[in-house]
Amino acid sequence: MKVKAIISERYGSPDTLKLSEVATPTPKQNQVLVRVHASSINFGNLVLLTGKPLPARLAFGLMKPKYPIPGGDIAGIVEAIGEKVTQFQVGDKVYGDLSRSGWGAFAEYVVVDEKGLALKPSNLSFTEAAAVPMAATTALQAIRDKGRVSAGQEVLIHGASGGVGTFAVQIAKAFGAEVTAVVSTRNIDIVRSLGADHVIDYKNEDFFNHNQTFDLIFGVNGSQSISTYKRKLKENGVFIHVGGTSSQMYQTITVGTLLSMIGKKKFIPFMQRTNQNDLVLMKKLIEEGKVKPVIDRSYSLSGVPKAFQYFENGHSQGKVIITI
Known part of the structure; x- marks a missing residue:
């Protein structure tokens, strides 16, 4: 049987993506076949689309994408299971992260290792659940x-209104931290509604001139220099960098690593990894009402190129969803 999927045959802009038909995948012994109801876009999807930064091609394919069907997050229903699958049954409502299972979420059906899945939070729709896996576990991990946040610590989330940032605010609060969120004017109400204790509007206020320092600074697409973040950390503080431009990432890897070696402050470039236990924990936090996904807008499967164009602008409020 043929099913619809988004195909990426070469690196480039969203215009290179096309809607096509592919054979329905067959699950191997430890795999689950999922009928996908929804997915979402993450920074890693943008890397896989563009092939930038160039070192990423060592993992994704040097000349063209190794994984022709992009997409990492899924929420859907189990349609079939491999003979060695023990955790799921046909009909289970699941959500998961395909970033270590060959990607492929922008399709009507996908196979995924059972360790990349968990039962869907019962209080979320498929659309809402698809917003969670990669962004939430990135913030959690x-x-x-890396940050080892504990109750009473002061945490700064720089870039708090995007997919990862909105989860980071809530997870830090769930761990008992005092959270300061840095956002633009239009996103102030969103992060306040998520529990941020303090909100700084970077459009109208230069918070780096303030005297306050933090135990943890989480730079989601962090736009400041390492030296600037260094000034805002407490003596044993930690800066964690996620996403952002290639130059920001390289600066954290090079200058940040050197500063970490010679001082007490730590500068950590971070990439999330699929972890089933973390998906289970996020399910628990969501069902307890401590965390909720924030959704900006939704696109159909055929609208994936337009969804990427919107996501590339970097101003989404929460997650961009693909309904399938």
Whole structure:
């Protein structure tokens, strides 16, 4: 049976993507076949589309995409299981992260290793659940594992209104931190509604001139120099960089690594990794009402190129969803 999917045959702009038909994938022994109801766009999808920064091609394909069907987040229903699958049954409502399973979420059906899936939060629709996997676990792993945030610590989220940032505000609050969110004017109400204790409008206020320092600065698309972030960290503070431009990433890797070696302040470039236990934990936090996804807008499968064009602008409020 043929099913619809978005195909990426060469690196480039969203215009290179096309809607096509492919054979329905067949699950291997440890894989699950999922009928996809919704997906979403993440920074990693943009890297896979453009092939930039260039070192990413070592993983994604030197001359053209190794994974022709993009997309990492899914929410859907289990249609079939491999003979060694033990955690799921046909009919289960699941959500998951395909970034370590060959991607492929922008399609009507996809196969994924069972360790990349968890049962969908019961209080979310498929559309809402598709906003969670990669963005939420990125925020969770950065704040919990790298930042080691504990109750009472002061946390700054720079870029708090996007997909990762909106989850980061809520997760830091769930861990008991005092959260300061840096956003533009139009996003103030959003981050306040998510529980941010303090909100700084970077359009009208230069918070880097303030005297306050932080235990953790989470730079989601962090736009300041390493030296600037260094001034805003406490003596044993941690700066974690996610996303952003190639130059910002290289600066964290090079200058940040050197500063980490010679001082007490730490500068960490971070990439999320698929973790089933983290998907299960996010399900728990969501069902307890401590975390919720923020959705900006939705596009159909055929509208994926337009969705990427919007996402590339970098001003989405929460997540951009693909309904399938």
